[in-house]
Amino acid sequence: MTPIILRRLGTSVLILLAVSILVFVATLLLPGDPAQAILGQQATPERLAALREQMNLNDPAWQRYLSWLGGLVTGDFGVSAASGGPVTDLLGERIGASLVLLAAAGLISIPVGLLVGTYSALRQGRTGDHVVTGTSLVLAALPEFVIGIALITLFSTTVFAILPSVTMAPPGEPVWNYPLQLVLPTMTLVLMVTPYIARMMRATMMEVLDSGYVEMARLKGVPERQVILRHALPHALSPVAQVIAIQLAWMAGGVVVVEFLFRYPGIGQALVDAVTNRDVQVVQVLSILIAAVYIVVNLLADVVGILTNPKLRTGGAR
Amino acid sequence: MGLVIGLGGLLSACGASQTSVIAAPTGPPQPGGRLRVGLAGGGAADSLDAHSSVSTTDIARVVNLYESLVYRDENYELKPLLATKVTPSPDALVWTVDLRPDVLFHDGRPVTGKDVAASFKRIINPDDPKSGAAALAILDDVVIIDDHRVEFRLNSPNAAFDDALGQYTLGIVPADYDPANPVGTGPFKYKSFAPGRNSVFVRNEHYWRDNEPYLDELEILNFSDEDALINALLSTQVDAIGQIPLALLEVIDADPRISILQSETGAWMPFTMRVDRPPFDDNRVREAFRLVVDRQQMIEQVLSGNGSLGNDMYSPFDPGYPSHLPQRVQDIARAKELLADAGYPDGLTVELVTAPIQSGAVEAAQVFAQQAAAAGITVKIRQVDVTTFFGDSYLQWDFAQDFYYTRNYLPQVNASTLPTSPFNETHWDHPEFTALVKKATGTVDPQERNALIAQAMEIEYNEGGYIIWGHANQADAYQQYVAGLVPNRTGLALSGFEFRRVWLGGNAS
Numbered sequence: 035m036t037p038i039i040l041r042r043l044g045t046s047v048l049i050l051l052a053v054s055i056l057v058f059v060a061t062l063l064l065p066g067d068p069a070q071a072i073l074g075q076q077a078t079p080e081r082l083a084a085l086r087e088q089m090n091l092n093d094p095a096w097q098r099y100l101s102w103l104g105g106l107v108t109g110d111f112g113v114s115a116a117s118g119g120p121v122t123d124l125l126g127e128r129i130g131a132s133l134v135l136l137a138a139a140g141l142i143s144i145p146v147g148l149l150v151g152t153y154s155a156l157r158q159g160r161t162g163d164h165v166v167t168g169t170s171l172v173l174a175a176l177p178e179f180v181i182g183i184a185l186i187t188l189f190s191t192t193v194f195a196i197l198p199s200v201t202m203a204p205p206g207e208p209v210w211n212y213p214l215q216l217v218l219p220t221m222t223l224v225l226m227v228t229p230y231i232a233r234m235m236r237a238t239m240m241e242v243l244d245s246g247y248v249e250m251a252r253l254k255g256v257p258e259r260q261v262i263l264r265h266a267l268p269h270a271l272s273p274v275a276q277v278i279a280i281q282l283a284w285m286a287g288g289v290v291v292v293e294f295l296f297r298y299p300g301i302g303q304a305l306v307d308a309v310t311n312r313d314v315q316v317v318q319v320l321s322i323l324i325a326a327v328y329i330v331v332n333l334l335a336d337v338v339g340i341l342t343n344p345k346l347r348t349g350g351a352r
Numbered sequence: 353m354g355l356v357i358g359l360g361g362l363l364s365a366c367g368a369s370q371t372s373v374i375a376a377p378t379g380p381p382q383p384g385g386r387l388r389v390g391l392a393g394g395g396a397a398d399s400l401d402a403h404s405s406v407s408t409t410d411i412a413r414v415v416n417l418y419e420s421l422v423y424r425d426e427n428y429e430l431k432p433l434l435a436t437k438v439t440p441s442p443d444a445l446v447w448t449v450d451l452r453p454d455v456l457f458h459d460g461r462p463v464t465g466k467d468v469a470a471s472f473k474r475i476i477n478p479d480d481p482k483s484g485a486a487a488l489a490i491l492d493d494v495v496i497i498d499d500h501r502v503e504f505r506l507n508s509p510n511a512a513f514d515d516a517l518g519q520y521t522l523g524i525v526p527a528d529y530d531p532a533n534p535v536g537t538g539p540f541k542y543k544s545f546a547p548g549r550n551s552v553f554v555r556n557e558h559y560w561r562d563n564e565p566y567l568d569e570l571e572i573l574n575f576s577d578e579d580a581l582i583n584a585l586l587s588t589q590v591d592a593i594g595q596i597p598l599a600l601l602e603v604i605d606a607d608p609r610i611s612i613l614q615s616e617t618g619a620w621m622p623f624t625m626r627v628d629r630p631p632f633d634d635n636r637v638r639e640a641f642r643l644v645v646d647r648q649q650m651i652e653q654v655l656s657g658n659g660s661l662g663n664d665m666y667s668p669f670d671p672g673y674p675s676h677l678p679q680r681v682q683d684i685a686r687a688k689e690l691l692a693d694a695g696y697p698d699g700l701t702v703e704l705v706t707a708p709i710q711s712g713a714v715e716a717a718q719v720f721a722q723q724a725a726a727a728g729i730t731v732k733i734r735q736v737d738v739t740t741f742f743g744d745s746y747l748q749w750d751f752a753q754d755f756y757y758t759r760n761y762l763p764q765v766n767a768s769t770l771p772t773s774p775f776n777e778t779h780w781d782h783p784e785f786t787a788l789v790k791k792a793t794g795t796v797d798p799q800e801r802n803a804l805i806a807q808a809m810e811i812e813y814n815e816g817g818y819i820i821w822g823h824a825n826q827a828d829a830y831q832q833y834v835a836g837l838v839p840n841r842t843g844l845a846l847s848g849f850e851f852r853r854v855w856l857g858g859n860a861s
Contacts, residue, residue: 066743191586199583205546
């Protein structure tokens with residue numbers, strides 16, 4: 035089992051390197067440079083020249099890439115072109131804020147999704163199942179901003195004015211000091227992600243419930259509760275873990291819209307800002323970070339898969 | 353967006369708002385409280401530097417931290433600020449500025465001629481020119497006469513130099529100014545600042561105007577998204593927001609807790625035709641393009657009716673503006689005739705480069721394309737992102753758009769319509785026009801000068817490269833309990849960001 039994981043880790047590092055080159059080239063392909071992006075309409079040739087000099091934009095691209103990569107290895111993420119300060123200062127707080135949001139959404143949507151999916155599978159074809167399937171279909175079809183705006187309209191601006199619609203925590207203060215401000219963005223993410231988990235759980239659970247060993251257990255007289263918890267559930271979890279992983283990874287990249295809508299001070303906002311400002315250093319760090327999240331959660335999903343699948347547990351078998 | 357409005361309207365129809373309406377305050381201003389202002393734009397590149405603001409949020413901060421020698425008030429009149437008097441020499445080459453004697457910086461030190469001279473040297477520093485430098489190309493030297501008097505020496509006569517001094521980008525800072533410690537003379541002083549997020553300012557107890565400012569604290573918050581901005585206002589998380597999309601004005605106005613501040617401005621968002629390249633090097637083509645525009649329809653569709661008609665001339669508040677010239681109206685038949693004369697009897701195809709450079713820009717391009725089709729003009733719209741628009745090809749497009757806030761005529765010409773102007777998108781180079789402008793610039797007598805300006809404007813009206821279809825109103829929104837905001841013609845949001853006059857009524861503070 036360890037060699038598989040080690041091999042996967044090696045591949046992951048190569049993928050990250052490829053991502054970093056891709057992102058760097060992509061940001062270079064965008065028309066305009068950070069100096070132009072920052073000055074906008076006010077970009078006179080004299081001001082552009084002065085700003086480019088200040089931002090070291092006159093160095094060749096490969097040199098800037100290599101010095102950035104070198105810094106990354108030694109834990110120095112470089113200097114943001116837009117703010118002039120270290121990227122770590124700019125992002126530290128934001129990464130924390132996004133992680134809080136993701137963790138809260140994950141902690142709610144994973145158990146809820148598993149429960150609802152199982153419930154639905156057990157009620158197959160009955161009203162409860164139809165309600166769950168219908169609702170999750172509708173939610174899965176709605177873009178996140180529609181869900182977000184509906185929640186804002188319902189809970190903070192028009193119908194009930196009980197929850198804040200935007201995050202206004204003062205900089206330097208952790209977002210969780212204002213728990214009410216976390217409610218709506220978390221709810222939006224939960225409503226986005228839960229339907230997928232529930233639907234996947236329902237499908238695999240139904241498959242497992244139809245399988246021979248569940249039938250055998252039932253015939254042997256094992257109590258239904260135990261059949262589900264001890265025999266069915268573990269077998270259903272492995273494929274669902276993949277879906278959960280993809281959903282978590284999607285959240286890491288897809289919080290952009292949610293953070294935008296709720297003025298949430300996370301990495302999504304920083305990323306959009308950095309792309310607009312052609313702030314290569316920040317775009318790089320964030321892309322690598324999001325790619326790393328994808329890789330890590332997928333790795334975890336594989337580990338769950340290996341642990342729940344005896345054939346893979348022995349290592350050699352493929 | 354349509355969905356958003358629909359949803360909001362639907363829900364407000366079934367449930368009335370839970371929050372009670374606080375009546376608009378009356379009587380004398382009450383001191384105290386914190387005003388929270390939400391503005392769209394800005395980001396990690398935000399700065400508190402007095403002289404290099406680029407985004408709207410930067411401008412809002414700069415206006416409250418620093419003050420220039422003179423400024424444009426809400427009626428777009430030039431008023432003294434840190435200067436008491438600005439007087440030109442008869443040849444308009446030397447301008448003497450008397451400073452208000454009682455002004456202190458935030459740290460308690462008095463403002464002297466030395467600080468004024470140092471501020472201007474910092475702005476025009478050739479190694480690192482700041483935002484205001486381009487307009488000060490005529491400035492040779494600032495000479496300190498005594499503690500409260502300086503002389504501006506120009507390299508060419510300029511009778512409108514006082515106008516050039518009235519820019520928010522020319523705030524006076526101490527001689528030892530360091531943007532890391534943003535000291536100015538403004539009504540508020542620095543407390544905290546997080547680029548792209550928010551900044552908090554506190555009342556300047558040394559402020560030279562009696563009683564003002566009324567607020568204890570001012571917080572300016574960035575929003576990257578307009579929806580979030582409006583939601584923050586509707587959920588009373590901010591007290592005032594600047595520049596709301598004109599299309600949403602009615603919806604927001606329907607909320608009894610919210611007031612709308614509408615200001616007529618001289619802002620303009622022209623279509624720019626390069627007069628040195630075909631097909632626009634032929635004035636008949638330019639005139640035809642101007643004649644295909646239904647200006648009223650443009651204002652209705654792009655600005656939801658909130659704007660005033662444009663007549664292909666900018667600076668409508670300039671005292672020299674020739675309002676006697678007939679309003680240009682749509683005339684498709686004449687446009688076709690002109691195009692046929694110019695060698696396009698079967699119409700022509702042009703590419704129009706557009707970007708969301710200002711609210712309504714892309715919409716204006718689309719409406720123009722529709723209107724132009726009637727005269728056989730096929731407009732291919734090429735939409736790019738803002739950074740691309742202002743990138744390497746900016747000022748090179750054959751047919752594109754641009755936008756400017758309110759300016760008087762001569763400063764605007766300096767910025768955009770002389771062969772030497774930094775932003776001459778139309779590549780306008782008209783010897784007769786240039787001579788008139790030069791003469792007007794050197795003419796101290798206002799009446800004579802205005803007559804020259806009117807002549808110059810008429811040349812642009814007949815032959816220029818701009819299509820100026822309208823001047824958009826500035827619309828802001830605020831909670832009813834906010835008092836002291838008045839319409840402002842400068843085009844800057846929320847009373848030109850002059851929060852020194854704002855106070856909070858009722859139990860809001």
